[in-house]
Amino acid sequence: MGRSLSFLDKSFWLAESEASPKHVGCVQILEMPEQACASEYVRALYEEVKSHTKITPPFNCKVKTLLGYPLGLQPFKHMDMDYHVQFHITENIQDRRQLDKLTETLHASRLDPEKPLWQFIFLHDNTSRQFVIYARVHHLYGDGATLVRWFQAGYTAGPAEEGFTPVWALKRLRHKRKHLVRWRDRLFAVWQGLKTSWQFFIIMLRLLMKLVRINTHYMPLPFSGTQTPLTGQVRAGRAVTTTDIDFAEIKALARRTRASANEILLCVFDIAVHRFLKDHGQRFIRPLYTNMPVNLRKPGEKTTGNKIAIVPVELAHGERDPYVRLRQIIVNHRIVKHAAQKATPGAFKAYTITIQAVSLVFEWLHLSDFVKPIANILISNLPGPKEARYLKDSKLLACYPVSTMTPGGGVNITLMTYNGTANVGMVCCNRHVKDISPLAGYVHEALAILAQSLDEPGVGIEDIGEQIESYPRSVIAE
Numbered sequence: 001m002g003r004s005l006s007f008l009d010k011s012f013w014l015a016e017s018e019a020s021p022k023h024v025g026c027v028q029i030l031e032m033p034e035q036a037c038a039s040e041y042v043r044a045l046y047e048e049v050k051s052h053t054k055i056t057p058p059f060n061c062k063v064k065t066l067l068g069y070p071l072g073l074q075p076f077k078h079m080d081m082d083y084h085v086q087f088h089i090t091e092n093i094q095d096r097r098q099l100d101k102l103t104e105t106l107h108a109s110r111l112d113p114e115k116p117l118w119q120f121i122f123l124h125d126n127t128s129r130q131f132v133i134y135a136r137v138h139h140l141y142g143d144g145a146t147l148v149r150w151f152q153a154g155y156t157a158g159p160a161e162e163g164f165t166p167v168w169a170l171k172r173l174r175h176k177r178k179h180l181v182r183w184r185d186r187l188f189a190v191w192q193g194l195k196t197s198w199q200f201f202i203i204m205l206r207l208l209m210k211l212v213r214i215n216t217h218y219m220p221l222p223f224s225g226t227q228t229p230l231t232g233q234v235r236a237g238r239a240v241t242t243t244d245i246d247f248a249e250i251k252a253l254a255r256r257t258r259a260s261a262n263e264i265l266l267c268v269f270d271i272a273v274h275r276f277l278k279d280h281g282q283r284f285i286r287p288l289y290t291n292m293p294v295n296l297r298k299p300g301e302k303t304t305g306n307k308i309a310i311v312p313v314e315l316a317h318g319e320r321d322p323y324v325r326l327r328q329i330i331v332n333h334r335i336v337k338h339a340a341q342k343a344t345p346g347a348f349k350a351y352t353i354t355i356q357a358v359s360l361v362f363e364w365l366h367l368s369d370f371v372k373p374i375a376n377i378l379i380s381n382l383p384g385p386k387e388a389r390y391l392k393d394s395k396l397l398a399c400y401p402v403s404t405m406t407p408g409g410g411v412n413i414t415l416m417t418y419n420g421t422a423n424v425g426m427v428c429c430n431r432h433v434k435d436i437s438p439l440a441g442y443v444h445e446a447l448a449i450l451a452q453s454l455d456e457p458g459v460g461i462e463d464i465g466e467q468i469e470s471y472p473r474s475v476i477a478e
Helices: 007-014 038-050 096-108 144-153 183-211 247-257 261-279 322-342 345-364 437-455
Strands: 023-031 061-066 069-075 085-089 118-124 130-138 238-246 289-295 308-314 377-383 394-402 411-418 421-429
Touching (some): 038 085, 096 118, 096 130, 144 377, 247 437, 261 289, 261 322, 261 377, 261 437, 322 437, 421 437
Antiparallel strands (some): 023 130, 238 421
């Protein structure tokens, strides 16, 4: 039995090309048990994992197409486990910069569209007590919330030498679709469709009103982002860097500033990206924008696939005080949250599909260099396990998510909280910028100066390339 795909699921297949693969990956750093032999343990674990050939959906499914259009997922009988589970010897596995470079190479290639769309690649140097699994899964299988849920299911709360099952062999509950049999159900479905269509019309109308400056207090207009060396037509090749943030510090700052953890992160990444782009000669006459994923599931809902909306949020501009920049972002963020709460999930999903479809057309026609991007940064925050997890008897030390590129480019920043730490993965197209490792350092500096500014109001960030319009001072101001 195959599985149907929503249009949002299908969009990740339709948007894919050799230059812009649409899988998401994660770099999992693990530590083998103390008694294990470093030169034998990882290969033995790899052989054991690869022996689990009873694959469960969707990991045993390939995409069924008609003239290139995806119709759904269908079971694939001849699984090639040598393709899906691989083992590679590398140099010093604990060299973080070298690992990032290796991730760039692995992440830039496309998954074989004629096979189920996933891979697990074991990496080791035959001497270290640490090893790495780079795992990647196509985005049409699910969004971040779905993939993290699957990821957690493949790990245990303590070491387990027996009874270990990898994530692709785990049994999952199937959610049967509720068939509409009563006329009241059909009438309700029609009503919901009309309500979604009306609210989608209202969203577009309010954006039009903002465009003509009738009512500017609404979500940002799409395609208002600033063109930078990181935006434009997405080409083959990726630049990747990873880092860690103490998430307890983020939550403490959020409490002190009456902000959310996401708003603290938006402020920190905004300052860091400004500093990084200034190093590459960028000047800013307007704020940067971030694409904000919104989970449209109800509390406790565990549906698979993609059930998200992605909407732009305006960041800060024109202020050297980090705290004032944070307040700007809080206001702008909550304008978007208020708009999302006033609309149905279906309406926001339709809005996401509409603007992403337009950006996809620009990418197909190779026009992304000539139009403004929807946003400059995509920031996702995925809640992961709160305690340490184990893969068989190996302890998971960190898990860095590495996402896909959206049409129009920019930098995609994804963090997953794990065991009190935020593991951060950052990726961009390496067309103009070959190395984004300095961005990780700027993130830590921005976090430190934001925390310092709360106790020392005179503290400000250095010049980050913003050009501020000057206005005549009034008599009252004098």
